[in-house]
Amino acid sequence: MAQKPPGTDVVTGANQEERDPGTAVMVADSPVNPGLPPEHLRITDLDPKEEKKAERRIAMFFALSIFGSLFAATSYIIFPIIPGDMQSVRLNNMFVGLGASVGLLGVGIGAVHWAKSLMHGHELVEERHPTSGTEEERATAVEMFSQANRESGFTRRSLVRNTLIGALIATPIPAVVLFRDLAPAEDPTVVIKKTMWAAGTRLAQDPSGIPIKASQVTIGSAFQVIPEGLAELEYHRLEEKAKAAVILMRLPINELNESPERESWSYQGIVAYSKICTHVGCPVALYEQQTHHLLCPCHQSQFDVANQCEVIFGPAARALPQLPITIDAEGYLIAQSDFTEPVGPSFWERER
Amino acid sequence: MTNTLDNTKSDVGRGMRFTGWAANYVDERTSASTAVKALGRKIFPDHWSFMLGEIALYSFIVLLISGTFLTFFYDPSMTEIEYEGSYLPLKGIEMSVAYATSLDISFDIRGGLLMRQVHHWSALLFVAAIGLHMLRVFFTGAFRKPRELNWIVGFLLFILAMALGFTGYSLPDDLLSGNGLRIIDGMIKSFPVVGVWFSYLFFGGEFPGTEVIPRLYVLHIMLLPAILIATLAIHMVLLVVNKHTQFAGPGRTNDNVVGSPVLPVFAAKAGGFFFLVFGVIMLIASLFTINPIWNYGPYDPSPVSAGTQPDWYIGFADGALRLIPPGLEFVAFGFTWPINILLPTVILGVFIVLVALYPFFEAWVTGDKREHHIADRPRNAPTRTAIGAAGVTFYAVLWAAASSDLLATHFALSIEGVIGTLQALFFLAPVAAYIITKRTCLALQRKDREIVLHGYESGRIVRLPGGEYIEVHEQLSDYERWKLLDYTEYQPLTVRPNDKGRITVGTRVRAGLSRWFFEDRVLPIDTKELEDASKH
Numbered sequence: 027m028a029q030k031p032p033g034t035d036v037v038t039g040a041n042q043e044e045r046d047p048g049t050a051v052m053v054a055d056s057p058v059n060p061g062l063p064p065e066h067l068r069i070t071d072l073d074p075k076e077e078k079k080a081e082r083r084i085a086m087f088f089a090l091s092i093f094g095s096l097f098a099a100t101s102y103i104i105f106p107i108i109p110g111d112m113q114s115v116r117l118n119n120m121f122v123g124l125g126a127s128v129g130l131l132g133v134g135i136g137a138v139h140w141a142k143s144l145m146h147g148h149e150l151v152e153e154r155h156p157t158s159g160t161e162e163e164r165a166t167a168v169e170m171f172s173q174a175n176r177e178s179g180f181t182r183r184s185l186v187r188n189t190l191i192g193a194l195i196a197t198p199i200p201a202v203v204l205f206r207d208l209a210p211a212e213d214p215t216v217v218i219k220k221t222m223w224a225a226g227t228r229l230a231q232d233p234s235g236i237p238i239k240a241s242q243v244t245i246g247s248a249f250q251v252i253p254e255g256l257a258e259l260e261y262h263r264l265e266e267k268a269k270a271a272v273i274l275m276r277l278p279i280n281e282l283n284e285s286p287e288r289e290s291w292s293y294q295g296i297v298a299y300s301k302i303c304t305h306v307g308c309p310v311a312l313y314e315q316q317t318h319h320l321l322c323p324c325h326q327s328q329f330d331v332a333n334q335c336e337v338i339f340g341p342a343a344r345a346l347p348q349l350p351i352t353i354d355a356e357g358y359l360i361a362q363s364d365f366t367e368p369v370g371p372s373f374w375e376r377e378r
Numbered sequence: 379m380t381n382t383l384d385n386t387k388s389d390v391g392r393g394m395r396f397t398g399w400a401a402n403y404v405d406e407r408t409s410a411s412t413a414v415k416a417l418g419r420k421i422f423p424d425h426w427s428f429m430l431g432e433i434a435l436y437s438f439i440v441l442l443i444s445g446t447f448l449t450f451f452y453d454p455s456m457t458e459i460e461y462e463g464s465y466l467p468l469k470g471i472e473m474s475v476a477y478a479t480s481l482d483i484s485f486d487i488r489g490g491l492l493m494r495q496v497h498h499w500s501a502l503l504f505v506a507a508i509g510l511h512m513l514r515v516f517f518t519g520a521f522r523k524p525r526e527l528n529w530i531v532g533f534l535l536f537i538l539a540m541a542l543g544f545t546g547y548s549l550p551d552d553l554l555s556g557n558g559l560r561i562i563d564g565m566i567k568s569f570p571v572v573g574v575w576f577s578y579l580f581f582g583g584e585f586p587g588t589e590v591i592p593r594l595y596v597l598h599i600m601l602l603p604a605i606l607i608a609t610l611a612i613h614m615v616l617l618v619v620n621k622h623t624q625f626a627g628p629g630r631t632n633d634n635v636v637g638s639p640v641l642p643v644f645a646a647k648a649g650g651f652f653f654l655v656f657g658v659i660m661l662i663a664s665l666f667t668i669n670p671i672w673n674y675g676p677y678d679p680s681p682v683s684a685g686t687q688p689d690w691y692i693g694f695a696d697g698a699l700r701l702i703p704p705g706l707e708f709v710a711f712g713f714t715w716p717i718n719i720l721l722p723t724v725i726l727g728v729f730i731v732l733v734a735l736y737p738f739f740e741a742w743v744t745g746d747k748r749e750h751h752i753a754d755r756p757r758n759a760p761t762r763t764a765i766g767a768a769g770v771t772f773y774a775v776l777w778a779a780a781s782s783d784l785l786a787t788h789f790a791l792s793i794e795g796v797i798g799t800l801q802a803l804f805f806l807a808p809v810a811a812y813i814i815t816k817r818t819c820l821a822l823q824r825k826d827r828e829i830v831l832h833g834y835e836s837g838r839i840v841r842l843p844g845g846e847y848i849e850v851h852e853q854l855s856d857y858e859r860w861k862l863l864d865y866t867e868y869q870p871l872t873v874r875p876n877d878k879g880r881i882t883v884g885t886r887v888r889a890g891l892s893r894w895f896f897e898d899r900v901l902p903i904d905t906k907e908l909e910d911a912s913k914h
Binding site: 106 | 571572573582584589633639642646649654665701702707857860867868892906
């Protein structure tokens with residue numbers, strides 16, 4: 027290609043029919059286009075009275091628009107917002123909005139009506155040309171590039187060119203590094219596995235932070251639980267809550283199927299499970315007391331509390347992690363330890 | 379130009395003289411007359427479906443206007459404060475500054491709620507209009523040469539619109555949007571190797587952190603709109619360069635455009651249409667509440683309300699997450715593979731890429747290198763239309779799945795039944811849609827052929843002298859008939875050896891696809907057939 031004079035390998039775009047039609051059926055004696063139909067005259071073209079009428083109608087829409095815009099501005103003042111009064115917010119919203127709507131729609135309807143009924147209505151024809159440039163234009167473009175190539179030696183001086191390409195590829199490297207400090211220095215795969223729960227942490231009500239006594243938890247009840255002290259955190263309260271939120275339920279002991287190693291994790295039928303769905307992390311907030319099912323309202327994963335919160339339906343893959351609990355000397359429910367596995371959605375390093 | 383203006387000075391009014399002077403002043407400094415000459419009488423064809431793209435463009439302008447207003451009052455900080463605004467139920471509650479200022483816009487700034495609702499409604503309309511516009515382009519084959527690249531540009535606009543929608547949705551920092559972010563966090567964390575790190579960097583620490591809203595804000599009001607505007611400019615320039623497609627009709631050929639000139643008719647219609655779109659959005663915003671963030675409360679990782687729904691255009695992704703059967707997760711090489719989250723992501727990614735690449739696929743199958751400026755009627759490309767219908771159905775199933783819980787509660791069904799049905803439909807419905815659409819298209823083509831050759835039934839029954847009854851068929855006018863005649867038909871590719879006498883795998887695949895596309899087809903009509911038909 028380099029030996030050929032520039033421009034010779036350029037395909038002309040001048041004649042459409044020369045282009046390969048592929049598998050299109052070329053009908054030899056296809057019917058002929060009858061050409062543009064005779065012009066269709068509108069009533070406003072024929073009747074000067076109608077024309078005058080249309081003119082007045084259009085002006086009326088524009089006048090209505092002016093009225094609407096002024097009405098909106100007036101409503102802004104005569105329908106003020108009274109603090110605490112929802113009705114005043116609604117009225118302000120509605121009247122300012124309706125006024126502005128009339129202002130906008132008036133212009134729109136008027137302009138379109140003008141175009142359709144009064145402006146010159148004939149269809150005009152414009153020729154298309156092939157999208158590619160003419161042969162000369164393309165030859166000139168090719169020649170410009172070849173000239174630039176000759177003058178710079180871009181292809182001849184391959185050492186210079188290749189090092190330039192290498193240098194350009196390397197320039198964004200600092201930018202990649204710069205983004206590391208978008209987040210703090212800790213290793214997220216470590217912090218993500220820990221929550222605020224520790225041996226002896228009292229279970230407290232969400233959001234008040236009041237510790238819960240085992241005697242308060244009647245059979246069939248459910249509590250939204252946070253670790254004691256979370257509500258008073260000054261920093262990272264939501265981050266801790268996003269991992270440590272727990273749902274506490276009490277089932278009749280005979281309905282609770284616990285594996286032998288977890289028998290000591292509950293207290294008289296009171297069980298505590300992570301509230302963070304193992305699917306993508308929504309709070310598993312809906313507890314169906316009769317069936318002992320927990321339902322995630324985001325993607326409808328269902329967990330069976332009676333069977334260690336195994337998944338019984340939906341996209342979640344794993345059971346909700348259980349928080350081992352017991353009571354302290356004063357009868358308050360406390361955690362025996364942190365969760366024994368990471369809470370929330372699955373991630374790559376989960377088993378590490 | 380100066381001369382002409384001077385010469386006409388005597389017979390024009392003062393207003394015209396000023397306009398002339400101003401035009402001259404500008405032109406001598408900018409050469410604006412060249413642009414006016416090139417574009418002023420450019421022809422735009424008319425069809426209602428061509429306005430879908432316009433709606434998208436105009437709702438974007440409305441988004442810019444209303445969004446700018448909102449930035450004057452909104453503060454993206456995630457610092458916790460006590461709410462002191464005038465919405466009583468939330469008074470004294472701890473919340474982020476972002477949520478508090480969003481409430482202030484709604485309850486303490488006159489017209490603020492209106493602008494918030496205008497912004498949200500127009501965002502919904504923006505994505506909807508883009509989607510419908512893409513369907514119009516797809517079903518009329520307007521993506522064919524020379525417009526394949528503009529299809530890609532438009533596709534990028536669709537992705538950007540969804541990204542803008544999502545970043546904006548999160549900004550009020552209410553319970554609903556916070557749960558949306560949490561789902562995104564869960565999805566990011568599922569990515570192999572980089573997931574946790576990516577989430578950590580994105581949120582500036584652990585979820586939710588105090589960084590994500592300001593970061594989304596920068597993306598939402600600067601980076602993404604800037605990219606979108608640049609992409610939109612390319613979209614428009616290519617539209618002007620390629621000129622608009624038109625439907626077949628008398629006098630319309632592949633080498634011309636028939637329609638109204640920009641000045642004055644198209645400008646008046648399009649300009650007026652902008653005000654109509656804006657006006658309708660304003661009307662909806664003044665009468666219908668959207669996203670009542672005050673009902674949800676501030677974001678808190680523990681509570682959530684039942685029946686949560688994302689904005690409509692994210693629904694298909696949410697639906698895909700819901701349809702995955704349980705248990706799809708395993709541990710291999712000591713690492714966790716959450717297939718239940720990765721698979722929907724991959725399926726959606728593949729679906730979207732297929733949409734983007736379809737024009738190139740069809741061009742390869744037909745081998746057609748000509749330019750196409752006549753828009754197809756969907757029936758005249760039965761396989762493409764059927765593929766499109768299958769795609770729409772696939773999307774619709776995922777979309778319905780995003781409301782599986784509401785379907786269950788509203789129609790008193792079990793959630794298990796709804797999900798099971800949708801899982802079956804996920805596989806069956808696109809196939810059914812494909813078959814039904816293809817057969818319908820072919821039937822319609824045959825009907826067109828019948829009408830062209832034998833006219834349409836007039837409903838007039840005549841008794842012939844012999845006692846025989848016939849229904850009189852009326853013939854179409856030449857102009858009407860042409861609309862049904864002007865289309866391209868393809869035949870299946872026959873496998874032939876190439877120059878070296880070999881049949882390559884590529885040729886075989888192409889021939890197979892070509893057979894799939896064009897084996898069932900209705901032959902185009904030639905003049906002889908038309909003349910024969912008109913004889914009796």
